[in-house]
Amino acid sequence: xxxxxxxxxxxxxxxxxxxxxxxxxxxxxxxxxxxxxxxxxxxxxxxxxxxxxxxxxxxxxxxxxxxxxxxxxxxxxxxxxxxxxxxxxxxxxxxxxxxxxxxxxxxxxxxxxxxxxxxxxxxxxxxxxxxxxxxxxxxxxxxxxxxxxxxxxxxxxxxxxxxxxxxxxxxxxxxxxxxxxxxxxxxx
Amino acid sequence: xxxxxxxxxxxxxxxxxxxxxxxxxxxxxxxxxxxxxxxxxxxxxxxxxxxxxxxxxxxxxxxxxxxxxxxxxxxxxxxxxxxxxxxxxxxxxxxxxxxxxxxxxxxxxxxxxxxxxxxxxxxxxxxxxxxxxxxxxxxxxxxxxxxxxxxxxxxxxxxxxxxxxxxxxxxxxxxxxxxxxxxxxxxxxxxxxxxxxxxxxxxxxxxxxxxxxxxxxxxxxxxxxxxxxxxxxxxxxxxxxxxxxxxxxxxxxxxxxxxxxxxxxxxxxxxxxxxxxxxxxxxxxxxxxxxxxxx
Numbered sequence: 001x002x003x004x005x006x007x008x009x010x011x012x013x014x015x016x017x018x019x020x021x022x023x024x025x026x027x028x029x030x031x032x033x034x035x036x037x038x039x040x041x042x043x044x045x046x047x048x049x050x051x052x053x054x055x056x057x058x059x060x061x062x063x064x065x066x067x068x069x070x071x072x073x074x075x076x077x078x079x080x081x082x083x084x085x086x087x088x089x090x091x092x093x094x095x096x097x098x099x100x101x102x103x104x105x106x107x108x109x110x111x112x113x114x115x116x117x118x119x120x121x122x123x124x125x126x127x128x129x130x131x132x133x134x135x136x137x138x139x140x141x142x143x144x145x146x147x148x149x150x151x152x153x154x155x156x157x158x159x160x161x162x163x164x165x166x167x168x169x170x171x172x173x174x175x176x177x178x179x180x181x182x183x184x185x186x187x188x
Numbered sequence: 189x190x191x192x193x194x195x196x197x198x199x200x201x202x203x204x205x206x207x208x209x210x211x212x213x214x215x216x217x218x219x220x221x222x223x224x225x226x227x228x229x230x231x232x233x234x235x236x237x238x239x240x241x242x243x244x245x246x247x248x249x250x251x252x253x254x255x256x257x258x259x260x261x262x263x264x265x266x267x268x269x270x271x272x273x274x275x276x277x278x279x280x281x282x283x284x285x286x287x288x289x290x291x292x293x294x295x296x297x298x299x300x301x302x303x304x305x306x307x308x309x310x311x312x313x314x315x316x317x318x319x320x321x322x323x324x325x326x327x328x329x330x331x332x333x334x335x336x337x338x339x340x341x342x343x344x345x346x347x348x349x350x351x352x353x354x355x356x357x358x359x360x361x362x363x364x365x366x367x368x369x370x371x372x373x374x375x376x377x378x379x380x381x382x383x384x385x386x387x388x389x390x391x392x393x394x395x396x397x398x399x400x401x402x403x404x405x406x407x408x409x410x411x412x413x414x415x416x417x418x419x420x421x422x423x424x425x426x427x428x429x430x431x432x433x434x435x436x437x438x439x440x441x442x443x444x445x446x447x448x449x450x451x452x453x454x455x456x457x458x459x460x461x462x463x464x465x466x467x468x469x470x471x472x473x474x475x476x477x478x479x480x481x482x483x
Binding site: 025026035039064070071078079082086128130134187 | 198199202204205208210214227229232238239250254257319324362392394395397459
């Protein structure tokens with residue numbers, strides 16, 4: 001991805017809008033008693049599209065915004081989302097998966113890592129109340145819901161950033177065949 | 189060239205992780221009046237109008253999702269309500285008999301009932317933001333210190349106790365819900381007058397534990413649980429007496445009485461909070477008690 005001023009501005013706007021939507025709308029919608037948390041999906045999608053360094057920076061800022069707006073312990077969400085953004089970017093850089101469902105696997109893995117990492121950090125910071133085994137159910141439900149939502153979230157992020165992404169070979173080929181001026185038949 | 193790129197990439201990651209750890213350590217170590225907390229409150233003040241506007245604009249979308257969920261739950265709800273109605277009919281007959289006796293005791297209990305919550309100077313506010321995390325069960329409301337809201341003020345809605353104020357800025361406040369891991373309140377099962385303590389069960393979504401009950405075997409499923417209020421002037425409670433917390437929904441019997449776990453379902457629907465009230469003078473009744481009465 002070309003990281004110029006316009007791309008960075010668009011990433012900032014995307015992060016702000018996504019954060020506000022997450023905090024004011026998505027988190028207030030509960031499916032099977034579990035509030036929706038799209039943060040790992042959004043950060044993983046951005047990391048997967050833009051690479052490890054922009055992904056990590058985006059994750060850090062997104063997490064810091066969430067921690068600040070919700071008056072949570074600063075650093076917890078930003079640490080987890082930094083790792084998520086970096087990891088998703090590295091998957092793209094090392095393996096460059098071409099399969100159309102790759103974002104689903106990345107989204108599911110990102111949600112699982114985020115949920116487990118936040119749980120682990122909470123235990124490290126000290127949980128005084130007895131923890132229910134239902135926390136496992138909540139984590140699993142979040143992973144299932146986010147797996148189902150991974151593709152639309154990825155498609156939305158991709159659409160926002162499409163101007164700055166390298167040309168998709170399939171799209172390039174399609175354009176070559178459909179553009180009249182480039183077709184050898186049109187010269188006749 | 190490749191080595192340089194790799195080094196730069198690793199440096200960025202290390203920097204961000206170190207920054208996160210520094211923030212985490214500093215925030216965790218400082219008091220509520222520290223610099224990072226103050227920065228957070230300032231940021232909340234700036235972001236609040238934007239988030240409140242977005243919250244209002246997105247309400248129809250949230251309601252649409254809620255409608256799907258409500259439809260799925262409607263059948264179970266109907267069956268449950270039918271059972272409850274049958275039970276309530278028989279209870280009403282008993283209550284009508286007891287009502288006459290209670291009329292005579294009314295005069296004695298007037299001190300507890302007169303005024304209701306009005307004496308605690310309630311401030312109505314709208315919930316506009318909610319934490320999605322299992323570990324931080326908080327909501328943000330659009331009333332703050334300028335409306336008289338203070339840290340630790342109790343928060344209620346029409347159904348019962350919701351939580352308490354965790355942090356306040358000028359025009360907004362963060363409310364810690366009953367189900368937050370740090371929450372705790374001294375409580376009472378009024379049917380038998382058994383005191384105890386309500387604590388959350390993190391991750392159990394809408395499940396509370398009625399703990400430290402001396403005669404736990406006296407508690408029955410369906411018993412109501414209310415706030416105990418201040419029982420000792422030395423250790424005043426931030427919660428007024430007799431605010432409904434919830435209802436005993438299940439009792440896990442262990443090997444002995446000490447292993448008995450009493451599960452309480454909160455009376456307030458914490459997943460669908462819209463309007464809540466902050467009791468800005470929760471100790472109003474204590475002050476009234478302390479004021480010498482005119483001869």
